Amino acid sequence: MSDQARGVAAMVGAASIWGLSPIFYKHLSHIPALEVLSHRMIWSLALFLLVLGVQNRLREIWQAVNSFRALAIFMVASVMIAANWALFIWSVQVGQTTQTSLGYYIYPLVAVLIGRIIFGETLSRAQWYAVVLAALAVMLLTYGLGTAPWVALVLAATFGLYGMIKKQLDVGPVVSVTVEVLLLAPLAVILLLQTRHNDAAVFGGDPATFGLLVLSGPLTALPLILFSYAARRLAMATVGLLQYINPTLQFGCAVFLFGEPFGGWHMAAFALIWSALALYSVSRFGQDRARRKASRAAAASGTIV
Incomplete structure (x- = not known):
C-alpha cells in the first residue's frame, strides 16, 4: 500500500x-453530559500521556507552554474544545444529532469566513457563493422551524474559533490536545468527585457504564492520531473532502438509527448546505491543483537556473 493510500485509509x-x-x-444518555465530558478528558489524557511517553515526547508538553502567551492561547483553546465536546454529547443525548450533523457540515464554510475576516484570506467567487448558500440554509431552517438551529451554529462557531486559535501555535495535534485536556483535567476531577454520590455512576456502580466511560478516552484519542497521520500524507483538499464522511454518518445516525424528525424544512436546508459544500469542494480542489502546478513550475525554473 502506498503512503498516500495509507493516508486515505487513516483519514477515512x-x-x-x-x-x-x-x-x-x-x-450514555443516562449520565449527565458534563460527567461524560469529564471522563472523556481524563481517560483521553491518560492515553495521550501514554502515547507520548512511549514515543519519548513528554518533554514536548512543557516546551509547548514555555511562554505566557502560549499558555493563554492553550487555555482559550481548551475552553473552546470543551464547549464543543460538551454541546455535542448533550445534543446526542437529547435527540439533536441532526443539528450536530448540520453543524459539522457548516464548519468548513465558517472556517472560510473566519479566514477572510480575521486573516484577510482571499475567497474565490465560488467560495463566496458557498457561504451565501449556507447562510440561506440557516435562515430557511430558522423560518421553517420557528427557531434558529443554535446547536449547529454554536458547534460550527466553537470549532471554527478553536481552529483559528490553534493556527497561532506551531505544535502537533497530539501534543496540543494533550496540553488542552491537561489544563482541564483538574476541573474534570473536581466535577466527578462532587457528583460521586449521584447513582454511583462516576467511578463505580454499573460495570458496563463505567467501561463505556473509560472507552471515551480511546474514542477521543484514536481518531485524532489517525487524523494527524493522514494530514502529513495528504493534500489539504483531500483531507477536507474526506472529513465530510463525519457529518454524513452523523446524519445517517440521526435519521435512520435514532428516528429524529427530518421534514421538508430540514430537507430544503440540507440541500442548500450540500450544494454549498459541492461548490466549496470544487473550488478547493481547483486552488490546490493550481498551487501544485505553481510549485512544480517554480521548482523546474530553479532547476534550469
Whole structure:
C-alpha cells in the first residue's frame, strides 16, 4: 500500500469514528453530559500521556507552554474544545444529532469566513457563493422551524474559533490536545468527585457504564492520531473532502438509527448546505491543483537556473 493510500485509509478511519460516535454517546444518555465530558478528558489524557511517553515526547508538553502567551492561547483553546465536546454529547443525548450533523457540515464554510475576516484570506467567487448558500440554509431552517438551529451554529462557531486559535501555535495535534485536556483535567476531577454520590455512576456502580466511560478516552484519542497521520500524507483538499464522511454518518445516525424528525424544512436546508459544500469542494480542489502546478513550475525554473 502506498503512503498516500495509507493516508486515505487513516483519514477515512478517523472520520468514520467521529461520524459513528453518536451511537456511543447515545448509550450514555443516562449520565449527565458534563460527567461524560469529564471522563472523556481524563481517560483521553491518560492515553495521550501514554502515547507520548512511549514515543519519548513528554518533554514536548512543557516546551509547548514555555511562554505566557502560549499558555493563554492553550487555555482559550481548551475552553473552546470543551464547549464543543460538551454541546455535542448533550445534543446526542437529547435527540439533536441532526443539528450536530448540520453543524459539522457548516464548519468548513465558517472556517472560510473566519479566514477572510480575521486573516484577510482571499475567497474565490465560488467560495463566496458557498457561504451565501449556507447562510440561506440557516435562515430557511430558522423560518421553517420557528427557531434558529443554535446547536449547529454554536458547534460550527466553537470549532471554527478553536481552529483559528490553534493556527497561532506551531505544535502537533497530539501534543496540543494533550496540553488542552491537561489544563482541564483538574476541573474534570473536581466535577466527578462532587457528583460521586449521584447513582454511583462516576467511578463505580454499573460495570458496563463505567467501561463505556473509560472507552471515551480511546474514542477521543484514536481518531485524532489517525487524523494527524493522514494530514502529513495528504493534500489539504483531500483531507477536507474526506472529513465530510463525519457529518454524513452523523446524519445517517440521526435519521435512520435514532428516528429524529427530518421534514421538508430540514430537507430544503440540507440541500442548500450540500450544494454549498459541492461548490466549496470544487473550488478547493481547483486552488490546490493550481498551487501544485505553481510549485512544480517554480521548482523546474530553479532547476534550469
